[in-house]
Amino acid sequence: MKPVRKLSIVLLLMTLMLAACGESGGQKASPSEGGKGSGEKVKLSIWHNFSGDDLRAKTVRGIIDQFAKDNPNVELDAQAIPPDGYRQRLSTVAAGNELPDIFFVYAGSQSAELFRAGLLQPITEIADQHKDWKEKFLPGAFEPYQFEPNQIYSAPIGMSATSILYYNTTLFQKYNVKVPETWDELMTAVKVFNENKITPIALGNKAPWVAQSTILGTLADHVTGTEWFKNAAAQKGAKFTDPEFVKALGYFKQLVDSKAFQDGANSIDNTQAEQYFVQGNAAMMISGAWTLTNLAASASEEQLKAIDVTVMPAIPGGKGEAKTISGGAGGGMALSKRTEGAAKEAALKLIYAISGPEAQKAIAESNSMVMYDTDIDQSKVSSLYYKAFNLVKKTAITPVYDAYLSADAAEVINNGLQEIMTGASPENIAKKLQEAQARSVTP
Known part of the structure; x- marks a missing residue:
């Protein structure tokens, strides 16, 4: 999971400004308000970043267009903003308290800071009605959007699954290797493939978030358990210099020392690693759900059929749950605090249309992961996606490290894994991580 940028400092200052307006009663009414009995159309605005030509973007835009057709009384102003500029544009209008009625938000710091600035209102009544x-x-879907008890502020329409173990069934059969379910079985597979001049695990860690997001999150959780990690991230009763985390880094170093990755793994990117794997040069790859979309576009059906998916193997004596995948809720639609009356009713209806059962199914059938238990038409998705979808649907999700660490600490662990791959000790990297996270948490 790539590091998330923080909102503009201007937005943080808006918290005080909004509070002052609230106390004086001077906050303006939403321009999109409309009365039920006015006989006029209700004006409603929505911003999102589904502007591309990929299937998911087309699916979401289609749902919004259909809502407009089905609700002629709603005058809908829908803006699809390219992802590269979306965060900044949303931050700019948020700083001026000019958010649209509905807008796509990311799970994590962006939605949390909007809540702290007093710019969101809950959508709990949708959940109460449905x-x-x-x-x-799926478990944990609403966690990033529950900023206060018994209230939810968005419903995810996507899912981040970052540590799927992809493996080449042809190579495993050819060399009579068991698909690893335990650490010892993984190390045996690494040894056999190396002996036969096959790279055991493809890795493209040029952008250093890759090893952290795809490997360390699940590996470390298997060793330490999720509760320990959350405590360490909060610096409450646990530290990254604790023996269990040093041990987790030690397992990563064991992969490096056993030559599990191809030479130059820190010099190639994730896309190059995917191609290296799909061409049969590596027996395995640990990667996220984004690889499903990439391979569906670049690999032949014959190549896809040779690939299967599973979870990373268990760690002996580990405190964490064994069969897990790191990840979490994706983005969802949020409701502006300023939207009231008939506009609010229409907004809640549209949010449900985008995140309801039919929408979740349609988004899943666009070869995109969702945090929702739905059935999909196998003929509408790639063979590899269908395997991964059913795997993730029945697998527990654990945290991705950079979703909980500060930006500085995330950079430390990302770079630290690169350093371990070039000879650094786990103890030294653990010390650096602890210092960085402590600085960010300590007042």
Whole structure:
């Protein structure tokens, strides 16, 4: 998971300005408000970043267009903003308290800071009205959007799954290697493939977030357990210099020392590693759900059929749950605090249309992961995506490190894994990480 940029400092200052307005009663009414009995159309605005030509973007835009057709009383102003500029543009209008009625937000610091600035209102009443829908979300789906008890502020329409173990069934059969379920079995597989001049695990760590997001999150969670990690991230009763985390880094170093990765793994990017793997040069690759989309576009059906997916192997004596995948909720639609009356009713209806059962199914069938238990038409997705979708659907999700660490600490562990791959000690990297996270948490 790539590091998330923080909102403009101007937005943080808006918290005080908004509070002052609230106390004086001077906050303006939403320009999109409309009365039920006015006989006029309700004006509603929505911003999102589904502007591309990929199937998911087209699917979401199609849902919004259909809502406009089905609700002629709603005068809908929908803006699809390219992802590269979306965060900054949203931050700019948020700083001026000019957010649209509905807008796409990312799980993590962006949505949390918007809440702290007093710019969001909950969408809990949708969940109350559609209890069956709420119950079909996977565990942890609402966690990033629950900023206060018994309230939710968005419903994810995507999922981040970052540590799927992809493996080449042809190579495993050819060399009579068991698909690893334990650490010892993984190390045996590494040894056999190396002996036969096959790279055991493809890795493209030129952008250093890759090893952290795809390997360390799940590997470390297997060793330490999720509760320990969250405590260490909060610097409450646990530190990254604790023996269990040093041990987790030691397992990563064991992969390096056993030559599990190809030479120059820190010099090639993730896309190059995917091609190296799909061409049969590596037996395995640990990567995220983004690889499903990339391979669907670049690999032949014959190559895809040779690939299967599973979870990373268990760690002996580990404190964490064994069969897990690191990841979490993706982005979802949020509701502006300023939207009221008939506009609010229409906004909640549109949010449900974009994140409801039919939408979740349609998004899943666009070869995109969702945090929702839905059935999909196998004929509408790639063979590899269908395997991964069913794997993730039944697998517990654990945290990705950079979703909980400060930006500085995330950079330390990202670069630290590169350093371990060139000879640094786990103890030294653990010390650097602890110092960086402590600086960010300590007042």
